Amino acid sequence: xxxxxxxxxxxxxxxEAFLTINCTYTATGYPSLFWYVQYPGEGLQLLLKATKxxxxxxxxxxxxxxxxxxxxxxxxxxxxxxxDSAVYFCALIIQGAQKLVFGQGTRLxxxx
Amino acid sequence: xxGVVQSPRYKIIEKKQPVAFxxxxxxxxxxxxxxxxxxxxxxxxxxxxxxxxxxxxxxLPKDRFSAERLKGVDSTLKIQPAELGDSAVYLCASSPTSGxxxxxxxxxxxxxxxxxx
Numbered sequence: 113x114x115x116x117x118x119x120x121x122x123x124x125x126x127x128e129a130f131l132t133i134n135c136t137y138t139a140t141g142y143p144s145l146f147w148y149v150q151y152p153g154e155g156l157q158l159l160l161k162a163t164k165x166x167x168x169x170x171x172x173x174x175x176x177x178x179x180x181x182x183x184x185x186x187x188x189x190x191x192x193x194x195x196d197s198a199v200y201f202c203a204l205i206i207q208g209a210q211k212l213v214f215g216q217g218t219r220l221x222x223x224x
Numbered sequence: 225x226x227g228v229v230q231s232p233r234y235k236i237i238e239k240k241q242p243v244a245f246x247x248x249x250x251x252x253x254x255x256x257x258x259x260x261x262x263x264x265x266x267x268x269x270x271x272x273x274x275x276x277x278x279x280x281x282x283x284l285p286k287d288r289f290s291a292e293r294l295k296g297v298d299s300t301l302k303i304q305p306a307e308l309g310d311s312a313v314y315l316c317a318s319s320p321t322s323g324x325x326x327x328x329x330x331x332x333x334x335x336x337x338x339x340x341x
Contacts, residue, residue: 116266144328155228155315156267156332163328201266205328210255210319211280212330214266 114139118202118215125192126223133187133218135176135202143204145169145178145185146212150199159187159200163207194222226250228333230316236339242304245336248297249318256293257330258301259315267315273299306340313337 119134137143147159147169160169165180174189185202202215229248237243249256254275259267270289272280275296284291288307293299303310317330 148332153334155334156317158329158331161329203266207328210257210272210328210330211269212257212267214268216264216266 114141114143114204114206114213116202116204116213116215118200118218120216121199121218122221123218124221124223127194128191129222131187131189131192131196131220133200133202133220135185135187135215137183137185137202137204139183139204139206141206141209143206145176146203146205147174147176147185147187148201148203148214150201150217152198156201192220192222194224196220197222228316228318228331230314230333230336232336233334234337234339236341237306239308239340240305242302243306243338244300244302245314245316245338247299247301247316247333249299249316250331253318253320253331254296255319256299257317257319258291258299259317259332261313261315261335263312270301303338306338308340311338311340 116137144163146161148156149159150156160171162169162178168177176185176187199217199219201217203212256273258270261267271284273293291301313335315335316333319330
């Protein structure tokens with residue numbers, strides 16, 4: 113089946129630290145990969161996506177590279193800010209289908 | 225552009241009572257989704273609509289859950305009767321017409337947080 117496994121949280125970092133949130137997947141087809149972010153009290157927002165191997169998605173200083181050989185899509189940011197505190201979800205969708213499969217989420221807290 | 229609208233934002237009910245959630249998708253989005261998000265988990269799809277047609281309801285517990293999208297725009301998700309285990313966040317999302325540019329990106333509403341006592 114299709115599934116997504118994320119690094120367990122919570123993750124707590126200091127401002128300006130380097131961030132990595134690991135995400136690996138299993139898929140029966142050829143997935144597109146996504147990172148969604150959920151800020152406190154808000155709905156899920158698309159952060160970035162990649163639709164084929166070796167593509168790099170980027171937004172707001174965050175990046176993730178679609179690695180087919182390691183079935184991974186790790187989220188990185190070089191210097192985090194307090195405003196990045198949120199829950200981050202890795203997800204996949206099989207191309208041709210429209211069902212998003214989410215990981216369990218990773219809660220990130222950035223301290224000033 | 226207005227986002228996905230959901231109401232109510234919060235609902236507290238007694239077990240065995242009925243409850244309904246409403247969703248209005250982004251204008252022009254023909255595909256609408258209802259997701260269930262339990263505490264500390266990622267969302268799980270309950271049902272997907274293409275216009276008025278429910279094309280994937282395999283994960284919807286049909287003994288107590290029902291949904292409708294009568295005119296292919298807004299949608300209602302109902303639970304009757306509610307159970308304690310239904311306490312969760314119910315998310316609505318929409319996306320452009322299947323096959324069009326950007327169809328895979330789903331846009332989420334803020335959710336309805338349900339507490340069953």
